[in-house]
Amino acid sequence: MTKTILADGVLIQRYVEGNQIAFETLMKRHKQRLFSSILNVVNDRYIAEDIFQETFIKVIHQIRAGKYNHEDKFLPWALRIARNLAIDSLRQRKRLPTVVNTEGYDIFETLMVFDKSQEEIRIENDEKSMLNKLIHQLPMEQKEVLILRNYADLSFKEIAAITDTNINTCIGRMHYAIMNLRKMMEKNSVRVK
């Protein structure tokens, strides 16, 4: 017997009709992309948990108020709510991002999972972690595009809608993020094999 995957819109409709399991399914379906996106914006696990929770409470309120009309575009809609909450949180903490420096990485590494020594794996993880630290040092609008494109898997069109910009601006921000990361790595003489 095959298992039917219900579309987000169907789950929301069922929740509106009183089926809480439908909402739980929806939340579990998107928890990873949503939470990872929030976490990478605020860079604090506890705050991310709070924002995730607040996001879903708002989601529930809006659905119950009949304000959800995005059919199966649930994730971009929920991300928009999460983004606003994350920005509020960052403002409250006055943790404005700044551009700084360093680090490196590698490519095609995922194809060579075998034959890696523990040391190689450790170095690779360190490099990944260094690059992630650099990403957090990017200006917020650049970091945001990276997160929404790579974690949430949103298209540039969807990102543009969430951030109230346009596709060209989003792609431009992605380009500047690449350029900034290159500079940071070069400045710190970081080279990854």
Place this chain on the structure above:
Amino acid sequence: MNINITESELIAYFYNECSPEVTDYIQVNLDFRADWKEYLNDLDVLRNSMDNFQIPHPTTLSIIMEEISIEENHSI
């Protein structure tokens, strides 16, 4: 046909959001363009470094579901 490919188009190509014409053009010419390869390589590295997906604590999910139940009961 000679098309001037910008970094924006390379980004769109990398994420499969490019027009079919530009996609074909990039694919045909990629082997001759080290600069494109390097740029696409950077995008790949960046995406690979961002694969540390995380999930919220189960308690957070429970709290949300509890909240739903409370609201449901209030509305009855």
